[in-house]
Amino acid sequence: AQSVTQLDSHVSVSEGTPVLLRCNYSSSYSPSLFWYVQHPNKGLQLLLKYTSAATLVKGINGFEAEFKKSETSFHLTKPSAHMSDAAEYFCVVSDGPGSARQLTFGSGTQLTVLP
Amino acid sequence: NAGVTQTPKFRVLKTGQSMTLLCAQDMNHEYMYWYRQDPGMGLRLIHYSVGEGTTAKGEVPDGYNVSRLKKQNFLLGLESAAPSQTSVYFCASSFTAPDYGYTFGSGTRLTVV
Numbered sequence: 001a002q003s004v005t006q007l008d009s010h011v012s013v014s015e016g017t018p019v020l021l022r023c024n025y026s027s028s029y030s031p032s033l034f035w036y037v038q039h040p041n042k043g044l045q046l047l048l049k050y051t052s053a054a055t056l057v058k059g060i061n062g063f064e065a066e067f068k069k070s071e072t073s074f075h076l077t078k079p080s081a082h083m084s085d086a087a088e089y090f091c092v093v094s095d096g097p098g099s100a101r102q103l104t105f106g107s108g109t110q111l112t113v114l115p
Numbered sequence: 116n117a118g119v120t121q122t123p124k125f126r127v128l129k130t131g132q133s134m135t136l137l138c139a140q141d142m143n144h145e146y147m148y149w150y151r152q153d154p155g156m157g158l159r160l161i162h163y164s165v166g167e168g169t170t171a172k173g174e175v176p177d178g179y180n181v182s183r184l185k186k187q188n189f190l191l192g193l194e195s196a197a198p199s200q201t202s203v204y205f206c207a208s209s210f211t212a213p214d215y216g217y218t219f220g221s222g223t224r225l226t227v228v
Binding site: 034046 | 119150156158159173216217
């Protein structure tokens with residue numbers, strides 16, 4: 001069975017400082033990993049995904065994540081936070097055989113960006 | 116605009132009432148999903164469909180039914196609403212397997228009183 005743990009429910013950073021959102025996962029197969037972002041009262045938007053290619057994945061809006069199999073981690077980073085980055089972020093794992101492959105969502109990390 | 120459209124956006128139901136949530140996508144996606152989002156719990160899969168005429172149970176299917184009579188539509192039904200079903204419901208679709216990434220609708224906020 002697969003699972004995702006987002007290690008921080010809330011993260012606050014100042015504008016212009018680095019962002020680190022932490023995610024650990026467990027998987028029985030070869031997982032794919034994703035980060036989604038949700039702005040208030042909106043649906044979820046795909047930020048980036050890892051699907052067994054390069055372990056360092058670049059996404060939209062300057063975000064990137066590194067897949068570390070030995071540490072079962074997929075942390076999301078951004079060098080310099082912007083006010084518009086304030087949102088909830090979900091780490092997601094895709095696992096399972098064939099058409100039964102499904103997404104499992106972490107519980108989310110709320111990112112606050114302080115002026 | 117191409118994407119996933121959910122109807123309605125807001126709804127208040129009384130306990131025991133029934134309703135249907137509609138999800139429509141115009142991207143010719145095979146896979147469609149219904150999730151519920153509750154504070155501190157992320158998104159949990161209710162039901163999903165891997166093609167027209169097919170449905171399957173997800174993590175939390177009890178109290179819900181679904182139908183996929185047309186490829187572009189995925190309906191979520193509540194036969195007898197309960198306060199525990201107060202939540203935000205999201206529909207999503209993907210071209211094939213989830214690894215290609217999902218396109219989400221903007222959500223339906225349902226309150227059961």
